Amino acid sequence: EDKVVQSPLSLVVHEGDTVTLNCSYEVTNFRSLLWYKQEKKAPTFLFMLTSSGIEKKSGRLSSILDKKELFSILNITATQTGDSAVYLCAVTSGGSYIPTFGRGTSLIVHP
Amino acid sequence: NAGVTQTPKFRVLKTGQSMTLLCAQDMNHEYMYWYRQDPGMGLRLIHYSVGEGTTAKGEVPDGYNVSRLKKQNFLLGLESAAPSQTSVYFCASSRRGGPGSPETQYFGPGTRLLVL
Numbered sequence: 019e020d021k022v023v024q025s026p027l028s029l030v031v032h033e034g035d036t037v038t039l040n041c042s043y044e045v046t047n048f049r050s051l052l053w054y055k056q057e058k059k060a061p062t063f064l065f066m067l068t069s070s071g072i073e074k075k076s077g078r079l080s081s082i083l084d085k086k087e088l089f090s091i092l093n094i095t096a097t098q099t100g101d102s103a104v105y106l107c108a109v110t111s112g113g114s115y116i117p118t119f120g121r122g123t124s125l126i127v128h129p
Numbered sequence: 130n131a132g133v134t135q136t137p138k139f140r141v142l143k144t145g146q147s148m149t150l151l152c153a154q155d156m157n158h159e160y161m162y163w164y165r166q167d168p169g170m171g172l173r174l175i176h177y178s179v180g181e182g183t184t185a186k187g188e189v190p191d192g193y194n195v196s197r198l199k200k201q202n203f204l205l206g207l208e209s210a211a212p213s214q215t216s217v218y219f220c221a222s223s224r225r226g227g228p229g230s231p232e233t234q235y236f237g238p239g240t241r242l243l244v245l
């Protein structure tokens with residue numbers, strides 16, 4: 019059974035801080051790892067990672083995958099109150115493309 | 130494009146009542162999914178479909194049924210609602226995927242269900 023564990027479960031920071039969110043996984047025949055941001059409603063896609071060591075970047079957000087150690091991190095630099103959300107990590111495996119989600123990390127950024 | 134839409138947005142049921150949640154997507158996606166989200170539990174897959182006329186069980190299928198008679202629609206049914214089914218339900222869709230193909234899921238806005 020595929021397993022995705024995110025840490026920490028919650029995090030409270032002040033604007034301007036840098037945060038690192040972690041996602042570790044155990045899957046058979048890993049295919050991809052995905053990060054989503056969920057504010058009030060539906061999750062929205064951030065990154066998909068398939069290759070180890072290649073950083074994906076979008077503005078102040080970046081993510082990297084380590085397939086040897088079976089984890090990924092999501093970094094957010096110079097946090098803003100608009101970064102407050104739940105960040106979800108998911109992995110796909112084998113040929114099914116059906117993702118397994120972690121429980122998410124709740125990030126609160128205070129002004 | 131409307132993307133993924135869900136009907137209704139909010140519903141209150143009494144224990145034992147039945148209802149159907151409707152999900153529609155206009156992106157011609159092959160895959161569709163139903164999730165439930167409870168506090169601190171992330172997204173848990175109820176059922177999914179890899180194409181018109183096909184459905185499969187996910188992680189938490191008990192108490193739910195689904196149908197995908199048309200490619201663009203995915204229905205989630207509760208035959209006899211229970212308080213444990215109080216949750217927020219999300220529908221999602223994605224392309225089939227493949228080498229080099231993004232497996233991004235597009236989510237609907239969610240349906241909040243309260244079972245008394």
